[in-house]
Amino acid sequence: MLISAILPKGGDVSAEVISTDFEGMVREGEELAKLHPQIVVKVPMIKDGIKAIRYFSQRGVKTNCTLVFSAGQALLAAKAGATYVSPFIGRLDDISFDGLELIEQIVHIYGTYGYETQVLAASIRHTLHIIKCAELGADVATCPLQPILDLLKHPLTDSGLAKFLSDASKTK
Numbered sequence: 001m002l003i004s005a006i007l008p009k010g011g012d013v014s015a016e017v018i019s020t021d022f023e024g025m026v027r028e029g030e031e032l033a034k035l036h037p038q039i040v041v042k043v044p045m046i047k048d049g050i051k052a053i054r055y056f057s058q059r060g061v062k063t064n065c066t067l068v069f070s071a072g073q074a075l076l077a078a079k080a081g082a083t084y085v086s087p088f089i090g091r092l093d094d095i096s097f098d099g100l101e102l103i104e105q106i107v108h109i110y111g112t113y114g115y116e117t118q119v120l121a122a123s124i125r126h127t128l129h130i131i132k133c134a135e136l137g138a139d140v141a142t143c144p145l146q147p148i149l150d151l152l153k154h155p156l157t158d159s160g161l162a163k164f165l166s167d168a169s170k171t172k
Helices: 022-035 047-058 071-080 089-094 099-113 127-136 145-150 155-170
Strands: 013-016 039-044 063-068 084-087 118-121
Touching (some): 013 063, 039 047, 071 099, 099 118, 099 127
Parallel strands (some): 013 039, 039 063, 063 084, 084 118
């Protein structure tokens, strides 16, 4: 069963090509796109990847340009017609570059020039990444479940709930 079969209508699912040459990416991407209307062909940020994104864009096939690590790469992806661009912010943080700064740059560039490409923040590592990406205007994020669950947590919520429950138990 495809993961797309369990998603609500309208939810996109990225399916990645594994070829690194234009012809291979096109062949694989066309096959992937036929699987389900919610499939987005995930293409790497390389020269032939940009060519493939342009090819798919001209044919109405949604694409996700992945492995983006600079504003210049994001600009090329948008100009080629990518539906999504995936900057990997956690991996940038790993090499002492501010991944959130990249999100800010991309959102600014896309807003300035009216690109419709959506910013999909990838390689999310913690709750601060989620919050900051939302503040900066990222359209979508992909992340492990734990940072999402961690959004529920706050020590004042825990202590406040304990106090409420303690007070409530005294009224019985």
